[in-house]
Amino acid sequence: MRVAVIQTRKLTKKNRVHELDLEVREGEIYGFLGPNGAGKTTTLKMLLGLVKPSAGAIRIFGESLGEKRSAILRQTGSLIESPSYYGHLTGLENLRVVQRLRGLPDRNVEEALRIVRLEKHRDKKAEAYSLGMKQRLGIAMALLAFPRLLILDEPTNGLDPAGMEEIRELIKTLPGRYGMTVLLSSHLLAEIEQIATSVGIINEGRMVFQGSLDSLRARSRGEIRINTGDNAAAERLLAVHGYRPALSGGRLVFGPLADREVAEINRLLVARDIPVTRIEERRRSLEDIFLELTGRERSL
Incomplete structure (x- = not known):
């Protein structure tokens, strides 16, 4: 060291x-x-x-x-x-x-x-x-x-x-x-x-x-957002399988997930005829982390 x-x-x-x-x-x-x-x-x-x-x-x-x-x-x-x-x-x-x-x-x-x-x-x-x-x-x-x-x-x-x-x-x-x-x-x-x-x-x-x-x-851990045709039904189904997404902006929002978990969620929803219209990953930028730590807008 x-x-x-x-x-x-x-x-x-x-x-x-x-x-x-x-x-x-x-x-x-x-x-x-x-x-x-x-x-x-x-x-x-x-x-x-x-x-x-x-x-x-x-x-x-x-x-x-x-x-x-x-x-x-x-x-x-x-x-x-x-x-x-x-x-x-x-x-x-x-x-x-x-x-x-x-x-x-x-x-x-x-x-x-x-x-x-x-x-x-x-x-x-x-x-x-x-x-x-x-x-x-x-x-x-x-x-x-x-x-x-x-x-x-x-x-x-x-x-x-x-x-x-x-x-x-x-x-x-x-x-x-x-x-x-x-x-x-x-x-x-x-x-x-x-x-x-x-x-x-x-x-x-x-x-x-x-x-x-x-x-x-490493603090910029991503979140997975999923749009479905029936969020209420999707929440109930996923809860049975141990997933607890939050609902935000009409989307199911998960914390960081492995690729296999995303694939499993998609498979569960499709198998129950719940349309999956979009899956996206969002990560906080370093700027987001900086703003969170300092509690103010970045100086320019």
């Missing part, structure tokens, strides 16, 4: 985050998902020591953040809220500033520029960059030390679809190519679905789901 890179226990910031137990394992892309104002950015700031928790504990790389903050941050890269840069400096010069502050070799600068595809714009002033290029510059700064842990707060925020896809593809390569663990926040369900291996859903400062993306998908 992969070791935990981030662990929080009952992490709390008064009026913002409530007893949050967050666990991010090595090599994951962990999608931290929630509506705007749910407490995502506050949580990430606490993980970086930028905001002091009201209560709770934070361990990163197995060490207490309060005791080993400097050593932990040397192995961590981050982009919180929006990129910070000097507009009058070029992209390359901005990276050189970070390089000198962190004592990094020249090869890191060249590799970071290549990863975010800014080689051809390295000598252009940052103030003249497009929004997407500024975002990529911010990610390059976060990547410059090639950290064990990369924390990104809404990295595709404000980008057009092409820019969003480019950033997603970039992030997806980082664990395999560089051994990084990525904690990525977003209010966009579709984004997390396309990129994350694990997910935590926060709502009003509380964790309402945490686990693999597959385990979240």
